[in-house]
Amino acid sequence: MHWADVLADELIKDDRKHVLATGITPSGPIHIGNMREILTTDAVYRCLLEKGVKGKLIYVADDFDPLRKVYPYLSKTYEKYVGMPISDIPCPCGKHKSYADHFLISFLNSLKEIGVKPKIYRANEMYKKGEFNKAIQIALDNTDKIKDIIQKISKRELPKDWIPFNIRCEKCKKLTSTKAILYEYPFIEYRCDCGYEGEVDIRKGGVGKLPWRVDWPARWKMLGITFEPFGKDLGTTGGARDTGVKIVEEIYDYPAPKYTVYEFIMLKGKGAMHSSKGTALSAEEMLKMTPPEVLRFLLMNNQPSKHLVFDSGLGLLNLVDEYDKEERVFFGKEEAIKGMKDLKKVYELSQPYDIAKKIPLQLPYRHLVTLVQIEEKWSDTKKILLRTNQIPKDISHEDDEHLKQRAEHAKYWLDNFAPDMVKFEVKKKVPKLNLNEEQKKFLSSLLINISKKSWNAENIHNAIYETSEKIKIPIKTCFNTIYQIILGQEKGPRAGYFLSNLDKDFVLERIKEAIK
Ligand SMILES: [Zn+2]
Numbered sequence: 001m002h003w004a005d006v007l008a009d010e011l012i013k014d015d016r017k018h019v020l021a022t023g024i025t026p027s028g029p030i031h032i033g034n035m036r037e038i039l040t041t042d043a044v045y046r047c048l049l050e051k052g053v054k055g056k057l058i059y060v061a062d063d064f065d066p067l068r069k070v071y072p073y074l075s076k077t078y079e080k081y082v083g084m085p086i087s088d089i090p091c092p093c094g095k096h097k098s099y100a101d102h103f104l105i106s107f108l109n110s111l112k113e114i115g116v117k118p119k120i121y122r123a124n125e126m127y128k129k130g131e132f133n134k135a136i137q138i139a140l141d142n143t144d145k146i147k148d149i150i151q152k153i154s155k156r157e158l159p160k161d162w163i164p165f166n167i168r169c170e171k172c173k174k175l176t177s178t179k180a181i182l183y184e185y186p187f188i189e190y191r192c193d194c195g196y197e198g199e200v201d202i203r204k205g206g207v208g209k210l211p212w213r214v215d216w217p218a219r220w221k222m223l224g225i226t227f228e229p230f231g232k233d234l235g236t237t238g239g240a241r242d243t244g245v246k247i248v249e250e251i252y253d254y255p256a257p258k259y260t261v262y263e264f265i266m267l268k269g270k271g272a273m274h275s276s277k278g279t280a281l282s283a284e285e286m287l288k289m290t291p292p293e294v295l296r297f298l299l300m301n302n303q304p305s306k307h308l309v310f311d312s313g314l315g316l317l318n319l320v321d322e323y324d325k326e327e328r329v330f331f332g333k334e335e336a337i338k339g340m341k342d343l344k345k346v347y348e349l350s351q352p353y354d355i356a357k358k359i360p361l362q363l364p365y366r367h368l369v370t371l372v373q374i375e376e377k378w379s380d381t382k383k384i385l386l387r388t389n390q391i392p393k394d395i396s397h398e399d400d401e402h403l404k405q406r407a408e409h410a411k412y413w414l415d416n417f418a419p420d421m422v423k424f425e426v427k428k429k430v431p432k433l434n435l436n437e438e439q440k441k442f443l444s445s446l447l448i449n450i451s452k453k454s455w456n457a458e459n460i461h462n463a464i465y466e467t468s469e470k471i472k473i474p475i476k477t478c479f480n481t482i483y484q485i486i487l488g489q490e491k492g493p494r495a496g497y498f499l500s501n502l503d504k505d506f507v508l509e510r511i512k513e514a515i516k
């Protein structure tokens with residue numbers, strides 16, 4: 001059985017409405033680990049619905065969390081905001097409502113493409129509307145018990161005057177620099193490092209925030225959460241999950257949600273750790289470079305507990321091929337091979353939206369990677385595909401959209417992550433050449449050979465080999481020569497296929513000019 005079905009079956013044992021939660025603190029570029037969390041939860045959610053059980057998928061953005069420090073990607077001017085909630089700090093680019101939105105909005109938009117549509121909750125709104133008030137009061141009434149739980153389980157000593165509430169200073173707006181002096185419901189007297197002394201009324205929303213170890217279990221109860229996976233960092237002994245379970249059960253009188261612990265995704269390959277923009281690879285970029293069904297496939301095809309390596313280099317092309325193969329098997333076009341597990345379920349869960357009735361039009365991804373470098377726009381790429389009969393004249397709207405989307409991902413990958421060896425540019429004019437006699441001889445001979453042949457990959461491929469043999473010039477020199485006159489470089493994509501996508505007259509003309 002697929003792992004998501006196993007988790008869904010476990011949930012169904014409790015006959016109730018299920019709320020499956022996932023979330024993030026948008027304090028920086030959203031990490032690819034969060035992608036695993038979202039897709040893991042989405043998979044369990046889908047399995048649940050399939051079994052006819054009611055469920056809700058939610059995404060909680062903890063945008064009331066304070067900015068912890070000036071991260072390397074921030075300007076020094078952010079020093080003054082450290083300690084303030086990230087929903088109340090200006091965004092770094094000036095185009096978003098807040099710092100939190102800067103990292104959150106585009107990520108949430110990109111989730112649509114991958115077929116995940118959770119209900120969004122924002123902690124800053126929940127706090128400000130007073131939705132946490134009850135939980136805050138309960139926490140404060142149980143200060144000693146909570147302190148005891150955290151100290152015992154986390155083996156961490158808390159300050160003598162610790163309370164389970166971080167007051168937001170009314171003057172400097174920071175959550176991290178206040179100390180409570182006296183709590184007497186509903187007021188807390190406090191003192192801030194900025195020199196301000198005051199009093200907040202906890203019946204008013206947004207006057208402070210529960211510390212993370214209390215915030216999390218309080219949220220489980222408030223939102224009725226029954227399932228929430230977490231990364232292995234939170235699952236360590238004495239970690240936030242351990243204290244959360246105890247707090248939710250003993251203080252909030254609510255059963256801890258079921259869960260699965262997911263492993264992180266490691267990065268491999270050139271450009272993996274640092275993209276062109278100089279930041280660590282974000283979840284959003286991972287999505288932009290990978291076709292959505294393929295990214296889902298990577299995660300659906302592996303247990304959440306399995307350590308994964310994401311290769312943003314050539315490995316990405318292999319991953320797409322692997323997916324396409326799975327698709328052919330799913331639609332009965334090919335036999336399954338050893339190692340394909342839960343094939344049907346994996347394929348179904350890999351679809352961002354509906355499962356196609358018949359197999360989507362497949363075009364080898366490597367071909368697409370070549371084609372999008374020949375023509376910039378999809379409409380032009382499509383013309384090549386039609387001219388060379390690689391797609392049918394009456395291509396369906398779905399197939400057209402599907403290929404177009406893949407072309408966009410291939411382009412993003414090429415622009416930002418692809419190794420140089422797969423990149424090229426068709427030169428508009430003959431590049432500066434220094435061809436020797438041997439190379440010119442090859443080109444002259446090739447010109448005669450291919451002029452009279454019909455223009456397709458196989459014919460061109462054969463013509464190159466025939467010419468090489470006939471005039472006894474090493475095949476490697478032949479290929480180098482072709483790439484030199486068209487791309488101005490020594491290497492390039494598979495020559496037969498590549499040339500067949502260029503206009504025949506263009507290629508013949510180029511050869512003539514090169515040997516002039
Ligand atoms: Zn912004």
Ligand SMILES: [Zn+2]
Pocket residue numbers: 169170171172173174177192193194195196
């Ligand atoms: Zn202050």
